[in-house]
Amino acid sequence: MNILENISLKTFNTFGIDKTARFFVSVKSIEELKEALEWAKSQKVNPLILGGGSNILLTQNQDTLVIKIELEGIKVVQEDDDFYFVETGSGVNWHQFVLTAIENNWAGIENLSLIPGTVGASPMQNIGAYGVEIKDVFSSLKALNKETLEIEAFNAEQCQFGYRESVFKHELKGKYVICSVIFRLRKEPVFHTEYGAILETLEASGISELSLKAISDAVIQIRQSKLPDPKEIGNSGSFFKNPTIPTEQYELLKNQYTSIPGYPNIEGTKVPAAWLIEQCGWKGKRFGEIGVHAKQPLVLVNYGDGDGNEIKNLATKIQQSVFDKFGISIHPEVNFL
Numbered sequence: 001m002n003i004l005e006n007i008s009l010k011t012f013n014t015f016g017i018d019k020t021a022r023f024f025v026s027v028k029s030i031e032e033l034k035e036a037l038e039w040a041k042s043q044k045v046n047p048l049i050l051g052g053g054s055n056i057l058l059t060q061n062q063d064t065l066v067i068k069i070e071l072e073g074i075k076v077v078q079e080d081d082d083f084y085f086v087e088t089g090s091g092v093n094w095h096q097f098v099l100t101a102i103e104n105n106w107a108g109i110e111n112l113s114l115i116p117g118t119v120g121a122s123p124m125q126n127i128g129a130y131g132v133e134i135k136d137v138f139s140s141l142k143a144l145n146k147e148t149l150e151i152e153a154f155n156a157e158q159c160q161f162g163y164r165e166s167v168f169k170h171e172l173k174g175k176y177v178i179c180s181v182i183f184r185l186r187k188e189p190v191f192h193t194e195y196g197a198i199l200e201t202l203e204a205s206g207i208s209e210l211s212l213k214a215i216s217d218a219v220i221q222i223r224q225s226k227l228p229d230p231k232e233i234g235n236s237g238s239f240f241k242n243p244t245i246p247t248e249q250y251e252l253l254k255n256q257y258t259s260i261p262g263y264p265n266i267e268g269t270k271v272p273a274a275w276l277i278e279q280c281g282w283k284g285k286r287f288g289e290i291g292v293h294a295k296q297p298l299v300l301v302n303y304g305d306g307d308g309n310e311i312k313n314l315a316t317k318i319q320q321s322v323f324d325k326f327g328i329s330i331h332p333e334v335n336f337l
């Protein structure tokens with residue numbers, strides 16, 4: 001085990017925030033992971049688990065051991081008439097996994113193409129895009145208990161998935177390291193083209209026959225046209241979650257703001273946070289090295305040397321202005337560290 005000291009995390013988070021890790025180690029096996037956790041225990045530090053760093057905002061130097069998860073492997077562990085059960089290591093790059101699934105005709109995650117990060121982080125916030133969430137294809141996961149160093153299995157119910165939520169962001173926050181996820185992928189695809197501009201994009205590309213690859217390509221095309229590439233400009237995707245408000249409140253707002261979009265769900269009406277933020281005048285605003293993206297107001301950006309606390313303060317101002325104008329609280333999706 002090669003523990004490094006005082007390492008810059010700038011290239012390990014997609015925001016490109018330059019904070020340091022007091023100690024840093026990459027682990028490629030469960031044995032290495034256990035060794036790293038034991039070492040952290042001996043140093044009396046609570047280690048930070050890092051995947052692709054695409055859903056974190058570093059607001060301070062990490063005075064602990066940062067463990068970068070690099071557990072690999074993709075294999076079919078079981079199948080029945082309708083499904084393949086595919087176990088995937090938590091360090092596998094999410095998009096690479098999607099591409100592998102498409103190559104093998106394992107259906108269900110094609111709409112989740114091009115989401116950055118690792119497989120291990122995907123259940124953390126029940127990643128989702130274009131009408132599909134991890135919970136729709138999730139079978140179970142294996143996680144190492146940081147205290148006992150035992151592997152435990154979690155089914156979907158135990159994970160308590162919600163919109164960008166799971167038990168690992170709440171009661172079990174910081175207590176487990178996800179080692180692998182078992183996905184339940186269809187042998188016969190069920191295509192989801194109704195969400196966003198998928199259908200239009202397929203039509204514009206002259207695609208008349210649906211396939212996993214065609215949908216994935218369409219999603220990639222849409223995402224590339226809408227979202228900034230973290231390699232070019234630091235960001236963490238959607239910074240805020242879309243709020244769901246009581247439908248009565250939505251109806252009242254609609255009287256005043258006739259163009260306010262709203263999507264009914266079982267809890268009320270979901271309102272796009274991007275619309276709310278844009279209405280408050282934040283879209284495209286730049287403040288020195290940080291700002292709000294010009295095309296997608298839900299995305300906060302670091303132009304180069306921005307600081308995590310500046311971004312956090314900007315986020316607070318945005319939240320306050322949305323609340324003052326609409327009486328709606330919006331909450332970050334990103335994990336502040």
Ligand SMILES: Cc1cc2nc3c(=O)[nH]c(=O)nc-3n(C[C@H](O)[C@H](O)[C@H](O)COP(=O)(O)OP(=O)(O)OC[C@H]3O[C@@H](n4cnc5c(N)ncnc54)[C@H](O)[C@@H]3O)c2cc1C
Pocket residue numbers: 014048049050051052053054055056069090115116117118119120121122124125126127128129176177178179227228229230235236237238335
């Ligand atoms: C351009 C862009 C677009 C995005 N689009 C989407 C989108 O469409 N939908 C969506 O849902 N998200 C999206 N995201 C957010 C992000 O990609 C996902 O949340 C992703 O799952 C994060 O993975 P990661 O490996 O980078 O996690 P990290 O940022 O490394 O970690 C996130 C959290 O999970 C914890 N963690 C990571 N790995 C493990 C593990 N193995 N065990 C235990 N804890 C762990 C970390 O400690 C941290 O608290 C986007 C981000 C970017 C930059």
